[in-house]
Amino acid sequence: MSDSSWIWGSVESGLLYAFMALGVYITFRILDFPDLTVDGSFTTGAAITGVMITNGYSPIMATFAGFAGGLVAGACTGLLHTKGKINGLMSGILMMIALYSINLRILGKPNVSIYGMDSIFTSVKPLIIVPIIAIIVLGLLNRFLYSDLGLALRATGDNERMIRSFGANTDFTKIVGISLSNGLVALSGALIAQQSSFAAIDGGVGMIVIGLASVIIGEAVFGARNVIHHTISVVLGSIIYRIVVALALRVEWLEASDMKLITAIIVIIALVLPSTRRVYKQKKMAKKRSAEILHVGQKKTMGGEV
Amino acid sequence: MLQLNHVAKLFNPATPDEKIALFDIQLHMKPGDFVTVIGSNGAGKSTLMNIISGVMKPDTGNVRIDNEDVSHLPEYRRSQWIGRVFQDPMAGTAPRMTIEENLAMAYARGKQRGLSLGVKASKRILFREHLSRLGIGLEQRLHAKVGMLSGGERQALSLLMATFTNPQILLLDEHTAALDPARAELITRLTESIVREMNLTTLMVTHNMEQAIRLGNRLIMMDGGRIILDIDEERKKDLTVERLLGEFEQISGHKLSDDRLVLG
Numbered sequence: 001m002s003d004s005s006w007i008w009g010s011v012e013s014g015l016l017y018a019f020m021a022l023g024v025y026i027t028f029r030i031l032d033f034p035d036l037t038v039d040g041s042f043t044t045g046a047a048i049t050g051v052m053i054t055n056g057y058s059p060i061m062a063t064f065a066g067f068a069g070g071l072v073a074g075a076c077t078g079l080l081h082t083k084g085k086i087n088g089l090m091s092g093i094l095m096m097i098a099l100y101s102i103n104l105r106i107l108g109k110p111n112v113s114i115y116g117m118d119s120i121f122t123s124v125k126p127l128i129i130v131p132i133i134a135i136i137v138l139g140l141l142n143r144f145l146y147s148d149l150g151l152a153l154r155a156t157g158d159n160e161r162m163i164r165s166f167g168a169n170t171d172f173t174k175i176v177g178i179s180l181s182n183g184l185v186a187l188s189g190a191l192i193a194q195q196s197s198f199a200a201i202d203g204g205v206g207m208i209v210i211g212l213a214s215v216i217i218g219e220a221v222f223g224a225r226n227v228i229h230h231t232i233s234v235v236l237g238s239i240i241y242r243i244v245v246a247l248a249l250r251v252e253w254l255e256a257s258d259m260k261l262i263t264a265i266i267v268i269i270a271l272v273l274p275s276t277r278r279v280y281k282q283k284k285m286a287k288k289r290s291a292e293i294l295h296v297g298q299k300k301t302m303g304g305e306v
Numbered sequence: 307m308l309q310l311n312h313v314a315k316l317f318n319p320a321t322p323d324e325k326i327a328l329f330d331i332q333l334h335m336k337p338g339d340f341v342t343v344i345g346s347n348g349a350g351k352s353t354l355m356n357i358i359s360g361v362m363k364p365d366t367g368n369v370r371i372d373n374e375d376v377s378h379l380p381e382y383r384r385s386q387w388i389g390r391v392f393q394d395p396m397a398g399t400a401p402r403m404t405i406e407e408n409l410a411m412a413y414a415r416g417k418q419r420g421l422s423l424g425v426k427a428s429k430r431i432l433f434r435e436h437l438s439r440l441g442i443g444l445e446q447r448l449h450a451k452v453g454m455l456s457g458g459e460r461q462a463l464s465l466l467m468a469t470f471t472n473p474q475i476l477l478l479d480e481h482t483a484a485l486d487p488a489r490a491e492l493i494t495r496l497t498e499s500i501v502r503e504m505n506l507t508t509l510m511v512t513h514n515m516e517q518a519i520r521l522g523n524r525l526i527m528m529d530g531g532r533i534i535l536d537i538d539e540e541r542k543k544d545l546t547v548e549r550l551l552g553e554f555e556q557i558s559g560h561k562l563s564d565d566r567l568v569l570g
Binding site for chain 1: 359381383385386397399404407410415417423
């Protein structure tokens, strides 16, 4: 590996996995719905695209089909949760397990290689075309999230009772959100399959944690003032995550198989740090304010303002 | 305009915790009626609101709006006719979204929610105009997240959002109870002027006796899931808090008990 090529490699896979991270962002952050379908639907996208390419379909069509497969998988999870009234985590787990068998059916065997076959990266390098796809997806996603339906979707995760009192069918908005989320996850799987030239049954294992890591890192580093800002942060977070992993793997005594452990540790740190920092800050602020109020009170010998 | 016919609702039916929340409620409201509702704890006031808005379905009886039976319609479908403001200032707005986005969602009430932009320049002008009528400067803060507003500001915004698509029926569920007296007074004033201006058919639950007497053209009192007293406009004119309390005790046989009750 030459000096800086690993960075470009990280940027490339960061962008490819960014769609998955955006999907996780939709469920975890917008809908406040911890959706575990992701591990299965990522593979679904990869499997559909891989098999279609081996059967001679055009790569673009195969990619779209992979995306659609994710939409369907997500819609199923949404239906289980809203119409079947199954707990959110449980509906995701059920769908993930179901998808394992379905993915094997699609693939026909645990591994499908598309090495040497036409992919959307055959004529254009990933580093050129993936940023373009990312910008298009970001644009469309944001346009959607600022539409009437998108606002209702965001409100469903923010204050469900309120948006229902304004006439939104929150079962429907949840299904739309979870479906779209898994569509993006599957799109990521479809692109990764083409970049790595194979689709494997265990390709999606741990995706949910990686997606969450990207979301959290993006928020921590780049902030999240509004939805547009937030989504861009998530994409950049995905890239940073890949750089961190690449750096970690350059440490001599770490092995490639340690990656999932490293990911888990990153997420744990990212989850623990903000809450402890918040508690600490609040305590400090409370102390400061109490001292201030006490001080003013002594001066004027009266309580509070009018 | 609004009719409840023989509505009954049980909580935890056929268990040791069985409770009659509403018992044979008969309530007819004419267009433009402004009815205030008072009653003790657990009298069924909130259940009544939930039955009308569709959060709960009645066990027996029916709910009619504009003579159409809506008993079978879920809450989100009934919302095309019903605007509602909750007691909790946090309940009526989406905190992580901006003021203009919240208004856009209220604006879309009763319409098909599609893919057109939620907030457009033309709507923004309308939002600003409505906000400025609240007189608390929210029109300058369209892009502020609603979570940054005070309880009073959020409740004023909720009131505007509940009313500005001109609903047939406005439900106010102790919507000033969680506010300090000054802000409660502001919201009460806004409520009065909006209801009068738009001639809304309004049902307002309150724990403030004085407010219940001062506002509206009809007053009902609830106890044990029943409407025990229904005072029309004529009799309401020379009603006092003492007389109201006296009538309550006489009919129900016990004192009006509500730990938040304000006599005014």
